[in-house]
Amino acid sequence: MTDLGHDRFCDEIVRQTDLLRAVLVGADVSVKVPTCPEWTLGHLARHVGGAHRWVEAIVRTKATEDVPEDQVPDFLGPGDGEPAALDAWLAEGAEKAARTLREAGPDARRWSWSGDGTVAFWARRMVHETVIHRADAAVAAGITFEVEPDVAADTIDEWLEIVAWTQSTGKDRQANELRGAGRSLHLHATDVPDAEWLIEFGEYGFTWRRAHTKATVALRGPLTDVLQVFYRRLPPQSDRVEVLGDAELLDFWLARTSFG
16 A cells, blocks of 8 residues: 555645646536546536535534535536536635545544545545546546656555455445455556565455556556556557457456446
């Protein structure tokens, strides 16, 4: 795991939102988002901004249970016809979330849907939620998606933790199928030293570790592209990455980690 620290995560919520806002400036927010086909860019912006406000409310109110969206102030935000207001709303929500998370501190206990009921979980989650939807926005706007290597690596680490936690609950049928001893998946970023992951399937689930070793299937390419394939934002058949070995195993993994 890449430990970026609570303050860095709080900073990144604002920074990643600013980068998202830059994509939206001057863009047609009514355009469809190919990687989230039910959304327009405006829907995507309001999803991210609403998530920031929802988490801020959970942390600020010291919630011990889920906070309904209709109890979150200004959750919905302005419509597509108000791009300047939408931009200001996004900025304000990110700043509020970062400030509230920072003031609460990483170890404070709050409700969460995961096995980690700390403020630290929410700070990290909001960073990666924003990163991935920034990738979605970049695809819709037809621009290149870039993210700092340590943030990208932690986005992969966190997703592996979420998938493993989901499997551990036994409540998701697809996640429960990520087992079967003798098979493995290697993620190999070709442009960042030591950005490699080995996912090993076992009888009762899967484990992972940072390692460079031969696997049943390997996904190779620049870290941002490996990340986008792993989050199903880029097809594994893309010429920006290389799949070596049993491509069906990679497809098997991707098809069973489609929640979230």
